[in-house]
Amino acid sequence: MSSYSLTLQNLTKSFGRRLIFKKINAEFNSGNIYGFAGNNGSGKSTLAKIVAGVLSPTKGKVIHQFNNTEIISEELHKHIGFVSPYLVLYDEFTAEENLLHSLSIRGLNPDKEKIKSFLNDFNLFDRKNDLLKGYSSGMKQRVKFIFALIHNPSLLIFDEPTSNLDVEGKDTVYKLIEEESKKKIVILASNEESDLALCKTTIYIENYLQLKRRIKDKA
């Protein structure tokens, strides 16, 4: 079985003079769900972006390892699935076109059957030929989940995963998180109690200068 591990070493981020967080150290392993929690503006999304490799830390290092081999930053996108309110897909394309383009840009086979199955799972099949600009925010959120999962990544980072979703959508996402976490690392950045309830370990980012890490063992 393939294993994925993630290590945060003395991670510090500041925007100009504004310190967001300081010296975060943590380790993550496959088969678990982890949480990033904290007040608005505490840096949850920033930390999620740094872990996903779309933002650089000011100091410190993020080490991604797949089968005990370190992944170079250029190859990171192959291993990561990311859902975030800041992630925007192409409004001028349909859901199916967005997913087909994402697969072909990744160099993967643009498998229409696979896309069809994902669209069915997320209850979007009937609207697959509509342009994304006609979608509601909840429907766009569902497409983002497919976008994050379609290349079968080993690390899933979900920033505010249930925002804009209805009850049915939330249930689908929670089932998906539990299923995916059996073999992968799943990180949830959220303030929702129901989201964090799924996490084995939660990192609480409490303010700019202090970071307290509380371990919540569910075993």
Added chain:
Amino acid sequence: MKSYSLFKKDWQSELRTRYAINALAMFILVTISVILFSIGQERISAHLTGGLLWVVIFFSAMSGLSRAFVSEEERGTTMTLHLLAKPSTIFSGKLLFNILLVYLMNFAIIILYSLLFNSFIISNWGLFILAALFGSFGIAVSSTIIAAIISKASAKGTLYPVLAFPILLPLILTLLELTKFAIDGKTITESFVELAVLICYDVIMLTASYMLFDFIWKD
């Protein structure tokens, strides 16, 4: 292949949104019309007409080619690209898109110019076409990397021509010289030095762009 897929996505997106094509087409028509009106019945020399051709090309490039990266930044889809491919793939895809756009733009400008300006008489079309081919490639490479740099800035519209002017100046000067030679009927052998400078410019800009892009792309 991944770069080609990105290019295909951009081209399909461009055909639907017409971000760059409309800007380029309008600019070409307006600039050539203004030149025609300002000349009126005056007879201008072939050298001056040749010079004005590159003025039209330079400013048309300024009006449309920044869209490659600016449109992604404005729509918020930059993060999506980060998650899809490595930086060199993204640069190659965007470069392919700008190369196609520059060649189409320059082809349209040269055809219009030949039809509308009686004083635009090229004696050596072979030399002129060679210069236009290498020159257009240089414009595409320079415009793409400048677009990547300015896409992160707040005053994109102002910064683009300001930054492009010193970078494109050696290229434009060489192209002006080669156009003069083509009008005078000089052979390719006689214009060897200028052609070599043009090719060196293209190679240097292409190499420097690939080396720089990694740093520009990551925040």
